[in-house]
Amino acid sequence: xxxxxxxxxxxxxxxxxxxxxxxxxxxxxxxxxxxxxxxxxxxxxxxxxxxxxxxxxxxxxxxxxxxxxxxxxxxxxxxxxxxxxxxxxxxxxxxxxxxxxxxxxxxxxxxxxxxxxxxxxxxxxxxxxxxxxxxxxxxxxxxxxxxxxxxxxxxxxxxxxxxxxxxxxxxxxxxxxxxxxxxxxxxxxxxxxxxxxxxxxxxxxxxxxxxxxxxxxxxxxxxxxxxxxxxxxxxxxxxxxxxxxxxxxxxxxxxxxxxxxxxxxxxxxxxxxxxxxxxxxxxxxxxxxxxxxxxxx
Numbered sequence: 001x002x003x004x005x006x007x008x009x010x011x012x013x014x015x016x017x018x019x020x021x022x023x024x025x026x027x028x029x030x031x032x033x034x035x036x037x038x039x040x041x042x043x044x045x046x047x048x049x050x051x052x053x054x055x056x057x058x059x060x061x062x063x064x065x066x067x068x069x070x071x072x073x074x075x076x077x078x079x080x081x082x083x084x085x086x087x088x089x090x091x092x093x094x095x096x097x098x099x100x101x102x103x104x105x106x107x108x109x110x111x112x113x114x115x116x117x118x119x120x121x122x123x124x125x126x127x128x129x130x131x132x133x134x135x136x137x138x139x140x141x142x143x144x145x146x147x148x149x150x151x152x153x154x155x156x157x158x159x160x161x162x163x164x165x166x167x168x169x170x171x172x173x174x175x176x177x178x179x180x181x182x183x184x185x186x187x188x189x190x191x192x193x194x195x196x197x198x199x200x201x202x203x204x205x206x207x208x209x210x211x212x213x214x215x216x217x218x219x220x221x222x223x224x225x226x227x228x229x230x231x232x233x234x235x236x237x238x239x240x241x242x243x244x245x246x247x248x249x250x251x252x253x254x255x256x257x258x259x260x261x262x263x264x265x266x267x268x269x270x271x272x273x274x275x276x277x278x279x280x281x282x283x284x285x286x287x288x289x290x291x292x293x294x295x296x297x
Contacts, residue, residue: 083170
């Protein structure tokens with residue numbers, strides 16, 4: 001058992017990009033390349049908005065697909081890029097009700113393979129998550145570039161909203177792209193070791209939770225939210241967390257909040273972790289965000 005643990009830790013160390021924010025930022029920007037193709041197709045007409053499918057292809061041979069909801073009336077609108085959970089992806093656009101004077105964009109994640117953390121499969125799953133996140137951050141930076149180019153976007157009012165596990169990509173993207181006005185983290189947090197250990201039993205890991213947290217945080221070190229969040233300032237951070245969140249414990253949320261510089265605010269709700277099928281909770285949190293960001297109901 002000891003030999004297996006040492007081998008896993010050695011492999012994890014070999015996967016690290018670097019220990020500093022600047023080195024991680026440099027790595028992700030080096031993987032960005034240029035945007036070669038953008039395909040936009042109208043797929044929906046809902047009241048005052050149009051919904052489009054969008055696909056971006058880069059010079060690095062990578063691509064990302066997603067959805068964007070845009071008001072029909074010509075003008076420049078406040079805009080939010082959503083980085084949500086892996087299973088939700090672009091479907092987050094369909095969950096937003098009302099707020100038709102805001103542009104929303106959400107993308108799918110390039111995750112392939114099974115979500116399996118049992119035995120040695122955990123190493124493969126964690127590595128795939130690492131590869132996915134390393135691809136997603138440069139691709140989301142391209143999405144922001146594209147948004148800033150659009151005539152319907154108010155470039156002074158572009159925000160990133162990172163929800164749940166979307167924080168591991170959304171937080172780095174918001175910090176690296178300094179044109180983003182504000183970052184909102186919904187039911188997320190920092191301290192990968194704490195998060196992984198807290199969820200280890202739920203995910204069926206074959207090692208003790210503390211060990212799963214230690215190994216997982218090593219493998220996923222370049223995506224540790226607390227590495228990035230101190231560099232968001234002077235732009236504001238808004239955190240909205242659930243007191244009954246079963247995925248991100250309070251210690252995780254507090255680790256992210258404590259690592260951030262001012263201005264920052266955290267709001268606690270008497271809610272469990274948000275799930276896509278819980279439309280009432282989605283509506284409640286969407287309303288909370290809209291009121292605090294834009295003063296709208």
